[in-house]
Amino acid sequence: MSSKKINFSTFSSIKIGPSLDVKLLEEVNDFTKEYYLIGSCNNILLGNNPPKLMKLSKIYDYIKIEDAILKIGAATPSGKIASFCKKNNIANFEFVSHLPGTLGGLLFMNAGLKEYEIFNQLISIKTCNGKKLKKDIDFGYRYTDINSPILQATFHLNFGFNEDKIDMFKKMRLNQPSTPSAGSCFKNPKGDYAGRLIEEVGLKGKRIGDMEFSTKHANFLVNHGNGIFEDAISLIQEAQKKVYEKFNIWLECEVKILDKDYMSDSSPLIKKS
Structure with a gap:
């Protein structure tokens, strides 16, 4: 089974992550549950303790x-x-x-x-x-x-x-930032919008280091250049905590967080504790 070296600080859309060897899935039997399958990393936040990664080959x-x-x-x-x-x-x-x-x-x-x-x-x-x-x-x-x-x-x-x-569809996207991000940070809770809730608790434009809840759309966690995983996690957890305290709504991540400290049963989760 072949592999490919990927620098996730340039490959991922949010521009965060180390350089890792990623296995290439060519044959059906190549896959085992010890691997997490990735695509083009447009909704992934890769941490410092990632699982083993695999990617589909060009076939x-x-x-x-x-x-x-x-x-x-x-x-x-x-x-x-x-x-x-x-x-x-x-x-x-x-x-x-x-x-x-x-x-x-x-x-x-x-x-x-x-x-x-x-x-x-x-x-x-x-x-x-x-x-x-x-x-x-x-x-x-x-x-x-x-x-x-x-x-x-x-x-x-x-x-x-x-x-x-x-x-x-182009008009639907006009309110979204062009700054590197992993797309929508949280899923919209039923009957509401994650961006509205983040704004209501005063976190639109909140910045830690180079990571920020965008001033253009609060549900986009953007990287202004040298953002790091720890700062992204801090902002995500702060939004979850404040929205939960004010609205009794737990914001569920739409971005997939690939770090063993924030994953359970191969499903990325931010801890409530």
Whole structure:
């Protein structure tokens, strides 16, 4: 099994992390539960005590039409999917161009923009544990119960690429900062918005070192250049604590925190204590 050296301070979207050897998943049998599978690291905060990491090899980077079905490898970047759909006049994937990452990561968290989610057109996924139909997957807002590396997905094929949707999705993103971040820091609690809650407890613009809850959108934890893991964690914990004390709402991280001190059963969590 081959590996690749990755410097996460340049590779990850939040620009934090050490240089590590990451195993490349090529054969199904290469994967074991001692590894955490990563994609392009657009929603990951890597700590100083990370688990063993694995990444899909390039053999899972493809997109094709077969038997009137769209088949996409899980290592395929979202931008490549969007370009393919535009070129081939394929509908219902216009929003993907505004979701950074690879298909596997998008599926794992059911990524989307409001009601437009990657699961909407899904038929099935192929994982290291075999094929799973959409109806056999428990999924919801930024959640799935997928617990095995995704290798490929199949989607319903509909034609009619809509340029107007591109403009609509672009406007949805205008309030988001361009400063390096891992995307939305917290999931929106039911009936509310994490950004509003963070602002209400006075943490919009709160900065520790080079890490800050953005002045443009409070639910984005941004790195102004030399941010470190410890400062990011301090801000996350402070937001959780203050929001819980004022609103009795526990903010659940949307960013995946890969550090053994903040993980349980392979699911990244910030401790309440």
